[in-house]
Amino acid sequence: MSGKRKAVALISGGLDSMLAAKVMLEQGIQVEGINFFTGFCVEGHTHAIRKQDSAKPKRNNALWVAEQLGIKLHIIDVIEEYKDVVLNPKHGYGANLNPCLDCKIFMVHKAQEWIKENGFDFIITGEVVGQRPMSQRKDTMPVVARESGAEDRLVRPLCGKKLPATLPEREGWIEHDWLYDFSGRSRKPQMALAEKYGFTDYAQPAGGCCFLTDVQYSVKLADLWKSRGERRYELDDIMLLKVGRHLRPRPHFKLIIGREEGENNFLEGYRKQFVHLRALNLDGPLALLDGVANDADIELAARLVCRFGKGRDAEEVEVVVTDKQGATRVLNVAPLTADAIPQEWYV
Amino acid sequence: MKLELDARHLLCPLPVIRTQDAVKHLQAGDKLLVHCTDPGAIHDIPTWCRINGHIVRDIHLDGRDITITVEVTDGVV
Numbered sequence: 411m412s413g414k415r416k417a418v419a420l421i422s423g424g425l426d427s428m429l430a431a432k433v434m435l436e437q438g439i440q441v442e443g444i445n446f447f448t449g450f451c452v453e454g455h456t457h458a459i460r461k462q463d464s465a466k467p468k469r470n471n472a473l474w475v476a477e478q479l480g481i482k483l484h485i486i487d488v489i490e491e492y493k494d495v496v497l498n499p500k501h502g503y504g505a506n507l508n509p510c511l512d513c514k515i516f517m518v519h520k521a522q523e524w525i526k527e528n529g530f531d532f533i534i535t536g537e538v539v540g541q542r543p544m545s546q547r548k549d550t551m552p553v554v555a556r557e558s559g560a561e562d563r564l565v566r567p568l569c570g571k572k573l574p575a576t577l578p579e580r581e582g583w584i585e586h587d588w589l590y591d592f593s594g595r596s597r598k599p600q601m602a603l604a605e606k607y608g609f610t611d612y613a614q615p616a617g618g619c620c621f622l623t624d625v626q627y628s629v630k631l632a633d634l635w636k637s638r639g640e641r642r643y644e645l646d647d648i649m650l651l652k653v654g655r656h657l658r659p660r661p662h663f664k665l666i667i668g669r670e671e672g673e674n675n676f677l678e679g680y681r682k683q684f685v686h687l688r689a690l691n692l693d694g695p696l697a698l699l700d701g702v703a704n705d706a707d708i709e710l711a712a713r714l715v716c717r718f719g720k721g722r723d724a725e726e727v728e729v730v731v732t733d734k735q736g737a738t739r740v741l742n743v744a745p746l747t748a749d750a751i752p753q754e755w756y757v
Numbered sequence: 758m759k760l761e762l763d764a765r766h767l768l769c770p771l772p773v774i775r776t777q778d779a780v781k782h783l784q785a786g787d788k789l790l791v792h793c794t795d796p797g798a799i800h801d802i803p804t805w806c807r808i809n810g811h812i813v814r815d816i817h818l819d820g821r822d823i824t825i826t827v828e829v830t831d832g833v834v
Contacts, residue, residue, distance in 0.1 A: 447771070470769055473773070482809060483805070485770050676766075
């Protein structure tokens with residue numbers, strides 16, 4: 411086989427995968443990026459929804475990185491396939507509902523399928539030995555290579571010097587000595603390499619790039635499964651877990667209450683799928699009712715929604731309740747007082 | 758050919774993914790009108806077009822509704 415060797419780089423939008431791809435570009439490899447959308451990616455969603463974040467940049471970091479590197483990026487929707495990773499992780503969860511090792515194996519496996527379909531030679535990741543407690547340990551990195559099926563076509567340029575030579579190194583497509591030997595949780599080597607390449611603007615995600623690593627999000631997801639009596643989810647479910655206050659006053663229903671205008675606007679997109687409530691003639695949140703509710707439940711929901719609007723101190727507030735068919739009715743209710751809302755209602 | 762894509766109420770990167778998938782079925786010179794509501798799409802769809810060699814002909818804002826007109830090329834960057 412002649413001509414440039416081709417590699418696909420897993421691009422998360424963070425610094426490590428950006429550097430890994432750059433190291434390979436510097437070795438003359440033709441690189442294209444691949445990014446998997448699982449539905450749990452943090453990637454600017456909450457910024458896009460919340461009005462108070464409207465001044466923050468809303469760029470997709472994976473796309474931005476690809477443009478900085480001058481490479482193509484393929485964004486792949488893996489929402490359906492990824493459910494099995496979340497629901498049945500062979501290697502278990504991390505501190506929360508994060509199946510990090512299974513996730514990495516899944517993504518490298520998908521990349522392996524992609525290189526076969528597209529005639530590419532190998533896969534690049536920004537992994538660093540010892541950087542993550544679950545998926546980037548010396549003992550789990552071979553597991554990723556083996557169980558993904560990528561085997562020795564998986565190259566980790568940032569720590570490749572510390573690992574056995576891969577096929578591209580043995581075949582002379584890339585130079586082993588030009589790889590790096592980064593290890594551990596320190597970010598200093600990556601920052602120094604970024605400086606060398608002139609990368610001054612890059613994403614530095616706090617707490618990772620996946621909602622499943624977030625304790626509050628994981629609690630909400632576990633609550634969703636418990637309330638349904640089974641472990642399953644759809645995309646809308648996991649998107650809504652990112653938005654609003656979630657209160658469960660009764661086991662059979664919860665309320666998703668917008669916290670500000672941007673969230674209310676976002677929740678409006680779901681009006682036809684949920685019974686929803688909003689105060690009449692008063693500023694206040696839109697609330698979606700998720701579950702099954704009888705008249706007493708709906709009155710309780712209306713009283714609760716008022717608590718988070720301008721009418722919270724009024725004796726009585728009119729609340730419009732709209733069902734899924736669009737039929738409305740108005741309830742006159744007394745807003746709940748703050749001390750009437752038990753802390754355990756908050757999910 | 759002119760095609761319309763409804764990506765309203767989807768958050769990025771879904772409008773980009775839907776755009777990417779729609780463009781695969783179009784020919785050079787075709788136009789794709791992407792209707793979306795996520796303000797992130799104003800940056801992300803043009804970025805995706807630049808790195809893949811397609812052209813954004815227009816971005817129209819009407820309240821929260823955004824329409825981005827993409828002209829498909831042969832994809833050579």
